Amino acid sequence: MRALKAYLRSPAALIGSVILLAVLVMGLGAAWFYPSDPLGLAGRPLQWPGQNPRFPLGTDPSGRDIAAQIVHGARISLLIGFVATSIAVVIGIAIGSLSGFYGGLVDTVLMRVTEAFQTLPNFLLLLVLVAVFGSTIQTVTIAIGIVSWPPVARLTRAEFMTLRTRDFVQACRVQGLGDAHLILREVLPNALPPVIVYASVVMAVAILLESALAFLQLSDPNVPSWGNLIGLGRNVLRTEWYVSAIPGLAILLTILGVSLVGQGLNDALNPRLASGR
Amino acid sequence: MTGPDDILVAEALTRRFDPRLTIGDRIAGALGAPVERRPLRAVTDVSFAIRRGETLGLVGESGCGKSTLGRMVAGILPQTSGRVTLDGKPVMARGRKTTTRIQTVFQDPFASLNPRRRIGETIAEGPIAHGIVTRAGAPAFIAEWLARVGLDPAVAQRFPHQFSGGQRQRVAIARALAMRPDLLVCDEPVASLDVSIQAQILNLFLELRQALGLTCLFISHDLSVVRHVADRVAIMYLGRIVEVGPAARIHAAPRHPYARALLDSVPKLRLDATSVTFRPIAGELPSPLAPPAGCAFHPRCPRASDLCRRERPDLVAGEDGAALACHHPEPAA
Numbered sequence: 001m002r003a004l005k006a007y008l009r010s011p012a013a014l015i016g017s018v019i020l021l022a023v024l025v026m027g028l029g030a031a032w033f034y035p036s037d038p039l040g041l042a043g044r045p046l047q048w049p050g051q052n053p054r055f056p057l058g059t060d061p062s063g064r065d066i067a068a069q070i071v072h073g074a075r076i077s078l079l080i081g082f083v084a085t086s087i088a089v090v091i092g093i094a095i096g097s098l099s100g101f102y103g104g105l106v107d108t109v110l111m112r113v114t115e116a117f118q119t120l121p122n123f124l125l126l127l128v129l130v131a132v133f134g135s136t137i138q139t140v141t142i143a144i145g146i147v148s149w150p151p152v153a154r155l156t157r158a159e160f161m162t163l164r165t166r167d168f169v170q171a172c173r174v175q176g177l178g179d180a181h182l183i184l185r186e187v188l189p190n191a192l193p194p195v196i197v198y199a200s201v202v203m204a205v206a207i208l209l210e211s212a213l214a215f216l217q218l219s220d221p222n223v224p225s226w227g228n229l230i231g232l233g234r235n236v237l238r239t240e241w242y243v244s245a246i247p248g249l250a251i252l253l254t255i256l257g258v259s260l261v262g263q264g265l266n267d268a269l270n271p272r273l274a275s276g277r
Numbered sequence: 278m279t280g281p282d283d284i285l286v287a288e289a290l291t292r293r294f295d296p297r298l299t300i301g302d303r304i305a306g307a308l309g310a311p312v313e314r315r316p317l318r319a320v321t322d323v324s325f326a327i328r329r330g331e332t333l334g335l336v337g338e339s340g341c342g343k344s345t346l347g348r349m350v351a352g353i354l355p356q357t358s359g360r361v362t363l364d365g366k367p368v369m370a371r372g373r374k375t376t377t378r379i380q381t382v383f384q385d386p387f388a389s390l391n392p393r394r395r396i397g398e399t400i401a402e403g404p405i406a407h408g409i410v411t412r413a414g415a416p417a418f419i420a421e422w423l424a425r426v427g428l429d430p431a432v433a434q435r436f437p438h439q440f441s442g443g444q445r446q447r448v449a450i451a452r453a454l455a456m457r458p459d460l461l462v463c464d465e466p467v468a469s470l471d472v473s474i475q476a477q478i479l480n481l482f483l484e485l486r487q488a489l490g491l492t493c494l495f496i497s498h499d500l501s502v503v504r505h506v507a508d509r510v511a512i513m514y515l516g517r518i519v520e521v522g523p524a525a526r527i528h529a530a531p532r533h534p535y536a537r538a539l540l541d542s543v544p545k546l547r548l549d550a551t552s553v554t555f556r557p558i559a560g561e562l563p564s565p566l567a568p569p570a571g572c573a574f575h576p577r578c579p580r581a582s583d584l585c586r587r588e589r590p591d592l593v594a595g596e597d598g599a600a601l602a603c604h605h606p607e608p609a610a
Contacts, residue, residue, distance in 0.1 A: 174377070176406065176407060
């Protein structure tokens with residue numbers, strides 16, 4: 001409750017929440033706003049925004065409605081963001097908590113694996129995964145999750161290493177409670193706040209990674225994602241730049257929203273800033 | 278020193294902390310260079326026994342190893358050598374604790390309670406895990422223990438940050454006692470509390486000890502606190518026990534010069550005397566990385582002789598569970 005109040009006091013968090021909520025409404029209501037297939041032919045190609053009242057944001061090089069693709073694309077971007085972030089956070093917490101809690105050999109082995117992932121550039125690894133497993137929306141999402149977990153693991157590990165020696169954990173050890181109890185019920189709840197904050201960064205990066213893939217036309221071409229639209233606009237960038245600029249703006253705003261929410265969460269969950277302690 | 282009544286026996290208990298080598302040192306060592314690796318001896322060759330129903334006070338300055346000793350007895354920290362047995366069975370085996378019959382009350386009640394769990398859960402989770410109480414019986418069990426430590430049973434659903442330091446320490450005591458321990462290790466349980474609260478917690482402790490017939494190891498740096506709660510007192514200096522004896526006798530007539538110095542360093546306000554006297558102990562506690570040769574106390578001891586600088590006195594057992602390690606003790610009263 002105290003954390004919620006602190007969260008609502010922060011203007012950054014409020015603005016971020018409003019933006020994110022708007023994107024969410026757009027994504028959830030996509031089928032209601034634009035019931036027909038956003039990838040279907042709608043009119044003459046490359047009409048500028050405002051030129052035709054039927055297409056407020058114009059049409060792309062294939063004559064598809066950009067507004068419909070933006071609205072449906074919100075669903076795809078958010079879905080990729082949420083699912084990829086969940087995958088990264090689950091893997092990261094699992095590896096980081098075991099590593100930080102047990103230390104020693106377990107820590108050494110798991111951290112070497114993590115470092116192996118970290119030394120490869122994210123995007124390069126993503127390209128390899130997509131090249132090997134194909135570029136359906138499912139594989140792209142899973143691949144983004146797989147390249148994003150190492151920082152989460154390191155952060156969780158650091159939290160576990162400081163928390164595992166605390167007296168309240170020792171007290172539970174003295175009471176003969178098992179390691180599973182110690183990890184899941186004693187340490188993890190206390191380690192979670194910074195990880196939740198970091199998850200917002202992971203989500204922003206996940207959305208960007210998908211856009212970058214789509215820009216290189218390596219993402220799933222059968223879904224109306226924002227990245228795909230930017231990729232379509234690449235060929236007409238000098239004349240009809242709006243085709244790339246409009247989805248670019250949508251990505252910018254969404255990531256701004258996610259980052260502001262992350263900052264608000266950080267202010268609310270950071271015990272050193274929270275009052276009344 | 279051991280007898281049939283002894284419930285806990287510590288034999289030749291030693292704890293050494295080896296410094297971790299840096300990568301540079303390791304490479305130098307692998308290449309054949311001499312690498313200095315000085316271990317820190319926190320506790321050296323400590324033996325003692327606690328009788329059933331007895332409270333043993335463990336007193337010493339900060340850094341003398343008393344908390345390390347307490348943690349070894351509680352099974353939190355594995356010993357380097359020696360052993361601790363409870364009713365003849367070792368407390369630790371292969372680096373893991375084997376019993377829950379020893380419980381601990383920690384010094385800092387702000388660190389010893391999980392900030393994200395309700396205090397009712399904190400009290401009941403151990404007993405539930407060990408079948409002392411069923412999950413269905415937990416609310417009544419929690420209420421009973423809260424009442425026993427002088428808290429309102431209605432507060433079970435609160436979080437630790439809603440309590441004061443003294444109340445938190447009551448919760449910590451309830452958590453430890455709810456496990457029905459045979460031995461309670463109290464590691465400076467009142468040192469972080471306000472003086473006015475200290476007395477309340479000590480009184481609670483005395484009441485519960487009487488009611489439950491507890492056996493305790495009570496660690497403190499404050500001899501005047503220990504005198505109130507302990508039957509026997511062990512004085513520790515730089516990782517070794519230097520004197521053991523009945524609390525009243527140690528307080529009235531200590532024989533080891535260090536025990537005497539500890540007593541004299543407590544400020545005393547005598548209403549019948551014209552002056553307020555206290556004498557601080559000269560010098561500082563030497564580093565356990567480089568303990569002095571001979572008796573560790575000799576650089577600060579007013580009675581030190583050449584013998585003390587050369588030879589370390591052994592801890593010699595006397596009558597009635599007393600023991601002393603000094604070449605030149607103060608005369609017995």
